[in-house]
Amino acid sequence: MTTTTSTSTAIDAPAGRVWRLLTDAAWWNRADNGVVDVAGTIREGQRVKLVSELNPERGFRLKVVDVDPPRSMTWSGGLPVGLFTGRRTFQVEPDGPERCTFTMAEDFTGPLAPLITRSLPDFQDSFDQFAAALKADGEAARDD
Known part of the structure; x- marks a missing residue:
């Protein structure tokens, strides 16, 4: 069984700027993005x-498995031997030099997924x- 949550938004900012925010733990910790803390x-x-x-x-301990x-x-985390795995994907797709689409999805899989996801x-x-926070901050920021 797979359970998925996802969101997507167009951002009027270059993909590189959005990427820099997305991979900056300090941004995660200061933005109004639903995250209390990211350490690492x-x-x-x-x-x-x-x-x-x-x-x-x-707190959820996750590994950055693919960039x-x-x-x-x-990012991936869960229980040993695939009993339950959460995989969060982030995508920044350029739509021209000053615009991109951001998509984030989380899939939960494994034999224990039906029980744990409840x-x-x-x-x-x-x-x-x-x-929304990534969009707002990406559009407000400037590349210097």
Whole structure:
């Protein structure tokens, strides 16, 4: 079984600028994006700990498993031997020199996914908040 939550938004900013925000842990921690804290370095092979406003008492340890700058990145976490896996993907698709589309999705898979996902909150509002913050900050920022 796979459970997916996703969001997408057009951003009037260059893909590179949006990518820089997306891979900057300091941005995650200061933006109004539904995230309380990200600790770690957002680079391929590194581990991050994410604390969401949805459950600020619990942090999720995730590994940055795949990065293709400035277009896509995947984070993964879960239980051993594939019993439950969460994979969050981020995509920044250029739509010209000053515009891009940002998409974020999370898939939950594995034999325990039906049981575990029942206890998880609905991520949709949080995902939409994240995309809106990335849009607002990407459009407000300037490349110097």
